[in-house]
Amino acid sequence: AQSVAQPEDQVNVAEGNPLTVKCTYSVSGNPYLFWYVQYPNRGLQFLLKYITGDNLVKGSYGFEAEFNKSQTSFHLKKPSALVSDSALYFCAVRDLRSGGFKTIFGAGTRLFVKA
């Protein structure tokens, strides 16, 4: 079965420091991977995706993610965290069976960036 795991419920970083939010996946076939962010009382916003090509994917707000096939990971990164990055982050995988319209989300990781 297709699945994603976010091993950390919460990540704390100081403003200006690099941040990493971890995600591992389990899929049959090629993975289509996504990261989303959710601010309080809002819906999810798309950050970036990996479909094919370069293992380092760049997205919105200075975020990037590194696809690692051997480790089945897709960690979200940012070189220098901002307080405004504090939010809930979701990793997701697209299940390409049944027409590919099913996206499965991880449980989410809450990021706190301290000033």
Added chain:
Amino acid sequence: ETGVTQTPRHLVMGMTNKKSLKCEQHLGHNAMYWYKQSAKKPLELMFVYNFKEQTENNSVPSRFSPECPNSSHLFLHLHTLQPEDSALYLCASSPGDVAGLFFGEGSRLTVL
């Protein structure tokens, strides 16, 4: 503003009420989704529609009834709900199978 609008944003209903959630997108997307977000749980996919046809029903109880009259509108009809159905209900749309999802702001449902 993501282009996906959900109404109402907040809804309080009794267990015997009937209400509906509405979702509208004018992004030209062909696929629309309902997700349920409960505290401390992963997002649960409920229903998927592609070109108005339901392609996914993730074992959702019949007290939730979706309706997709066209590719721009999606409803979730609610009746005889339980308190555990209280959650944030998120609508999303997407243009295709490798694209990201565009989410609405959600409808916060409280069942008394």
